[in-house]
Amino acid sequence: MPDVPDFRLLFDATLSPLLVLSPDFTIVEVNRAYLTATRTDRGIVGRPVFDVFPDNPDDPSADGVANLRRSLETVVASGRTDTMALQRYDIPAGEEGTFAERYWSPVNVPVLDAGGQVRYILHRVEDVTEFVHLRRVGREQRRAVAEAQMRAEGMEIDLFVRAREIREVNEQLSRVNAELDSAGRRLREEQRAKDRFIATLSHELRNPLAAATAATELLALDLPEGHPALSVLERQLGTLARMSNDLLDGTRAVTGRLELVREPVDLRSVLDGAAADIRGLFGHEGRTLGVVLPPEPVTVDGDRLRLAQVFTNLLSNALKYTRPGGHTEVGLTLEEGVARLTVRDDGIGFAPGQAEELFGVFMRAAPAGPDTPEGLGLGLAVARTVVELHGGRIEAHSDGLGTGASFTVRLPTTAATTPRPSPPPAGRPAPHPLSVLIVEDNTDLAATYRTLLERHGHRVTAVHTGADAVAAVGAEPFDVVLCDLGLPDMDGYAVARALRAGPDGDRLRLIAVSGFSQGTDRALSRAAGFDAHLAKPLPLTDLLELLERPGSA
DSSP states (O other), X not given: OOOOOOHHHHHHHOSSOEEEEOTTOBEXXXXXXXXXXXXOOGGGTTSBHHHHSOOOTTOTTOOHHHHHHHHHHHHHHHOSOEEOOOEEOOEEOSSTTOEEOOEXXXXXXXXXXXXXXXXXXXXXXXXXXXXXXXXXXXXXOHHHHHHHHHHHHHHXXXXXXXXXXXXXXXXXXXXXXXXHHHHHHHHHHHHHHHHHHHHHHHHHHHHHHHHHHHHHHHHHHHOTTOOHHHHHHHHHHHXXXXXXXXXXXXXXXXXXXXXXXXXXXXXXXXXXXXXXXXHXXXXXXXXEEEEEOOSSOOEEEEOHHHHHHHHHHHHHHHHHTSOTTOEEEEEEEEETTEEEEEEEEOSOOOXXXXXXXXXXXXXXXXXXXXXXXXOOSOHHHHHHHHHHHTTOEEEEEOSSTTSOEEEEEEEEOOOOSOOOXXXXXXXXXXXXXXXXXXXXXXXXXXHHHHHHHHHTTOEEXXXXXXXXXXXXXXXXXXXXXXXXXXXXXXXXXXHHHHHHTSTTTTTOEEEEEESOOSHHHHHHHHHHTOSEEEESSOOHHHHHHHHHXXXXX
């Protein structure tokens, strides 16, 4: 009886680069030819393939990950071989963060079990980079061209065969696509309608939220001894504001329109501010919050407001799912060029297999019910989007129900210039009274802002249309104009341009106030002539701090 071949030895000796993947795209096995072609070692076994081979961040047109993922998903779904067209898929080079340009000719083959289910995927590739370069430049020395052409001819034959296979598959796909096309259009339109509704709802909530927040601050001034209802109002309005932000940012995250305004940021100050904002809520039912920060700066190239939103969402999540008397611990460390933030609580926890699901849109750790805390299930989805836009990762972990949970954020640090310090909190009276014009069509909000500013010694006039604002500035001098962007007759941008064109236009300080405060919104207000752009609901301390210092924000 002949000896049974050693198939592992045969697999490893195969000249074609081969990679064996599980149906969830984890690397199961790899042969020597593949390790040589991709400049990797056996340490890649057991890791997700897209963690080992991400897209080249320096190539804005890189689509290798998307194309390979689409092909692998097709193989898993159909149980049939998928032959890919020639792909550019750069590979990480020796130096961290650098990539080497590579072109490949890949085929993905399913390995089925006895039940016809996909057990493994055999990923075979050929490195055709040299061939692509030869065709692109069109000039090489004669000997090199002759040698390369022999290889190219073989590759062209292989590509021709594969192109025929692709045509056959495309014919099948065209029939399926024809059936799916109309359904896809309807689904896309429904998605756009839902996104528009959520964005509009979130924006429209901001005016009543701003008015209620300002009214609460006014009550706090009238009740210096405090009142139990004030703390309830502050907590619930803060929750509504976070839910409104999550609605709008959740829509932007899903549609890819979430923007960053980057600068060097010390994460210690961002985390310290987020903890200070929410610490009072932890003390409401005996919960405690501990924060441990390193003595040295932890600087990232990031958006301060967005990072604060991430930290606030994580702390809010811990607060919601930790029972009264529980404890949450926050730690920030610096590890080899990576900032590592951990938020760990002793709350209800979750099943380990649920970790990834928590970052989905409208996903919650516990089902809705009378004992379930409030929330839309958007905070973690927004946090993941913001972290990934910063080039980082966020992960969740729990040993099971009732064991608590931890969330870990990793962000690349930078050795850039010293971060701009956060502005100091304002709570002191204005150093000198200002003449302020409020332009706001929400009469409750305008009246409350007017009363709050007058309590702090300023002279305040309130109007409700853009035309009245232009007329008021023409009739008397003002130091500051606080202008809503959504007015009934002319938008705030037109008001700013008209005021800048007036005789006192250069002297006026124009401050935009809006429910929309993305980078594009701020750029538009800056172009129209505004000195600063503040988002609703606007805390009184932020407004007073801006009024007390010269320049723009």
